[in-house]
Structures are given as structure tokens and as C-alpha cells.
Amino acid sequence: MDFASLTAAQWTLIGAIFFIAVILGAVVNKTHFCTMGAVSDIVNMQDWRRMRAWALAMAVAILGVVLLEPLGLIEANQTMPPYRGAPIAWAGALIGGLLFGIGMTLASGCGNKTVVRIGNGSVKSLFVAIVLGTVAYFTINPPLLDAPLRVVLFNPIAIPHSNGGDLGSLIAGEAGVWARLLLGGAIGAALLYFVLRAADFRSSRDHVLGGVVVGLAVVAVWALTTQLPGPASGITFVGPIAGTVEYTVGGFDRALLSIGVIIVCGVILGSLLWALISRSFRIEWFASKQDFSYHLIGGALMGLGGPLSMGCTFGQGITGLSTLAITAPLTVVGLILGSAITLKVQYYKLLHEEEATLAKSVTTALVDLRLLPQSMRRLEDL
Numbered sequence: 003m004d005f006a007s008l009t010a011a012q013w014t015l016i017g018a019i020f021f022i023a024v025i026l027g028a029v030v031n032k033t034h035f036c037t038m039g040a041v042s043d044i045v046n047m048q049d050w051r052r053m054r055a056w057a058l059a060m061a062v063a064i065l066g067v068v069l070l071e072p073l074g075l076i077e078a079n080q081t082m083p084p085y086r087g088a089p090i091a092w093a094g095a096l097i098g099g100l101l102f103g104i105g106m107t108l109a110s111g112c113g114n115k116t117v118v119r120i121g122n123g124s125v126k127s128l129f130v131a132i133v134l135g136t137v138a139y140f141t142i143n144p145p146l147l148d149a150p151l152r153v154v155l156f157n158p159i160a161i162p163h164s165n166g167g168d169l170g171s172l173i174a175g176e177a178g179v180w181a182r183l184l185l186g187g188a189i190g191a192a193l194l195y196f197v198l199r200a201a202d203f204r205s206s207r208d209h210v211l212g213g214v215v216v217g218l219a220v221v222a223v224w225a226l227t228t229q230l231p232g233p234a235s236g237i238t239f240v241g242p243i244a245g246t247v248e249y250t251v252g253g254f255d256r257a258l259l260s261i262g263v264i265i266v267c268g269v270i271l272g273s274l275l276w277a278l279i280s281r282s283f284r285i286e287w288f289a290s291k292q293d294f295s296y297h298l299i300g301g302a303l304m305g306l307g308g309p310l311s312m313g314c315t316f317g318q319g320i321t322g323l324s325t326l327a328i329t330a331p332l333t334v335v336g337l338i339l340g341s342a343i344t345l346k347v348q349y350y351k352l353l354h355e356e357e358a359t360l361a362k363s364v365t366t367a368l369v370d371l372r373l374l375p376q377s378m379r380r381l382e383d384l
Contacts, residue, residue, distance in 0.1 A: 015226050019261060022226075023268025026219045026237070027118055028276040030269070033212030035059075036115045037315035038106045041341040046349075054196070054203045055213040056319070061193035062217025063324035067224060068186030072179055076224045078325045079166060082233040083241070083312045085327035086168045089160035091312075095329040097156075098311025099318070099336020101303045106337070107344040109134075109300025112315040113239030113308065116301075117266055121273025124286040126293075130301040135247030137305025138240050156310075161328075168326040182326055189326075220321050227261060235261055236324065238317030240308030242266045311336065343367045350381050357381070 008016070029035070033055070040052035070076045079086055106112040109130045111119060116134065119127035165171040170182030203209055220237050228234040242262025249258040277283035288294040308314050311333040313322050319337070322330035346367030350358045362380035369379045 012230055015229055016261070016264060019223055019226050020264050020268045022219050022222050023237075023265040024272035024275070026215065027121055027269035027272025027274075029212060029215040029272075030114065030118050031122060031273040031276040031282075032280070033208040033215075035209075035212035035216060036111060037319065037337070038111050038115065038341055041103075041107075041338055042345055045342055045345045050200065051203050051206055051209050054200060055209040055216075056315075057193050058197045058210070058213025059216035059220070059320050060323050061190045061197065062214055063220040063320050064186050064193070064326070065190035066217065066221030067324040068183050068190070068326075070221070070225060072183060075228065076221075077228045077234045078224065080233045081325070082235045083238070083317070084233075085312070085322045085325045085330070086166040086171065089162045090167045090328050091156045091160045092329065092332055093159055094156040094310045095312070095318070095332035096336045098307040098309070099333035100340040101307030101336075102311060102314055102333075103307075103337035103340025103342075104344045105300040105303025105305075105307055105340075106315070107300070107341045107348075108296040109304065110297065113243055113304060114269070114314070114316050117239060117243070117269045118273040119286075121270040121275075122277045122286075123283045126286055126288055126297055130297050130304075131243050132247060133298060133301030134240065134305040134308075135243040135245075137302045138244035138309055139248055141306055141309045142241070142244065167328050169328060170326055172328065186326055216320065220316075220324055223261075223265070224321075224324070230261075236317075236321030237265060238262070238313055238321055239266065240304065240314050240317060244305070307337075339371075342371055346370055353383075354381055 034052070035055055036052065037056055040056050043049040043052050067076055067078060071078055102112070106115075109116065110126070111130075113134065116127045116130050120131060163172060165175045166178055168178065168182065169185055170180075171178035173185070174181035197213070198204060224234060224236050227236075239262075242260070242265055245258070245260050245263045246266045249255070249260075249263050252258045274283070288297065304314070308317070311318060312329060313319070313333060315337060318327075318330045318333035322333070343364060347360070347363040350363040350366055358381055365374065366379055366381040368374040369376060370383075
């Protein structure tokens, strides 16, 4: 998109997107909306509230898109990234999601949480964003890793289709928009039932607020970018963080400015404003060399896994899922699994120290997650 030639009306739409991003950053900071935190809460404390908040955001986003798309207010067939594009690269979604899940756990949060924590004063998260953005940039532009992996490993086993890589198009072909309305309504209703049936979640105002605002923000950005030239785009963070690094290194050249960069900057500002209002702004630095190493590796894995899976906890887990893209739930499964395994490995290494080799820790983690039989357990729990 050429920002130099935009009209006043288009700048108004861009200003609205920036305002939404500011609200999003403030609310995510206030409510502690975090996918990695949600997985950690379940693994360590069996607390499902933050996971339900994520599911609520999914439900709101899905229902918003399937209701507005038939009215022509959202164009989700031609998007960037191409969620409904061909072919369905299921292996890239799973493996990329797995790498991203491992990375976000080592780096203390996904792309969105990293950006929010920058606004809250975390130098660690700024470092993670630079690593993530740099790796993602050189993965995609030029495609040093993403393209070869797709061509050699993923594309040969991708599932071809002629209508669209979403659930509605695969089932109903050209009538996919109406199938999406029915299927999306059913999926959204099922997610709402899962979320609202829990009394402890319903009574948690912050979690409800976080889920609703995040879902509405995704729908609003879809609708606004549909009115701008070029493909519509939702809220995602891996590519935009790479774009923000490029924009910064490029001397803030307007030609490098994009909707993604605007959203990243808006979220940082919103988070900063809430941190100042709530007096929670704190400069955070690395606790140790190991902490530095974890964040370095985590940022790199997110920078690689995000492009492979075509998104992150936001980009696929909410935005992609709102289009009913087949790759979205596969990415979600991969990143939840990667995060849960990493959390378990960290736990066993802390509990057993020298005895807990990586192989033993991973095997025992898979046993705990009921992916391997109990007979394969190598380490004991407390």
C-alpha cells in the first residue's frame, strides 16, 4: 500500500485502526490477556479462565466475520496473509505452530504479549521483538527458510482445493459464504457455551472484558481494512513486528509503513498508557544469562514458526480462525502442544536438575499430556 497517495478518507480509516490498536494494547495489559499464560495456568494450576478468555475472543471474532461477510462489510477471501489461499499447508501449520508454542514459552509470551510488555517497560520483550522481527524478516524476505521448507517438505503433502481453504468452501464450494454463516454460527455458539458455562469465568470481569474487546478489535480491523486499497488484513503480530523492525532500521521511511506497523505501534502506546495510569510501569531486565538465552531462542523460534504457520496466537488463533481457515485450528493445536510440553520440561528440569535430561523430560511431558502411555514415564512428579 502506497501511504503517500492515500486520500483524507483513507487516512481517517487508518487513524481508526490506530485508535483500535491503542484500546487493544490498554485492555490486554489491564486484563492480562495472554495465550502462553492461559496454557501455563492450565498446566500448573488447572485454571481455565484465561483460556476461556481466548476462546471468547475466538467466538466474538468468528461470529462477527460470518455475520458481516455476507453483507459485504468484510472481504475475507482476498486477505494478507491469505488464510483461505491454496493449497492447505497443514504440515506447515502444525510444525510452525509447534515451534511458535515452544518459542513463546521460552520468551515469556507470544508476539502480542511481547508488544504489550514493551509498553509496560520490559527491555527483555524489546529484545525478543527485535530477534523475532529480524528472524521473521530474513525468513520471508528473501525467503531463506520459509520457501525452501514449504517447497521441499510442506507443499508436496498440502491438500489442494479449488474454492477456498476454509471450512465453508470445502463443504459447499461456491455457496461457501452461506455455509460459513451456518458453520460459523454453530462454532461460535459452541465456544460461547464452553466459555459462559463456567461461573468462575463469568464472575471475572477482566477476563470477560479481555475476550470481548480482543474479538471485537479483530472484527473491526477486518471491516476497516476491507475499505482500504489492496487485500484486507486482520490483527496479527509476527509479520508486523518484522515490518516494524524494517521500518525502524529504514529510518522511518513512509514507504515501509504498513497497517501492521501501525497496529504494533498502537498496541505499544495503549499498553504504555495503561501502565502509566495504573502505575504498573516497570523496567524489566534479564534475571540471568540463562534467562537471556531462553528469550533469544524463544524469539528466534517465534520468528521462524510464525511465517511457517502463517500466523501466531492472534494471527491464526483468532484472526485466521475468524475466517474458518482450515490451517487455523491446526496452528492452535501445534502452539498449545508446544507450549505445554515446554512448560512441563521446564518443570521437570527444575524438579530433578541433573537427572532430567531433555529426552527424559520431553518423554515424561508427553506422558503427562496423555500422548504416551504411563509405562514410558522417565521422571516422577511431586
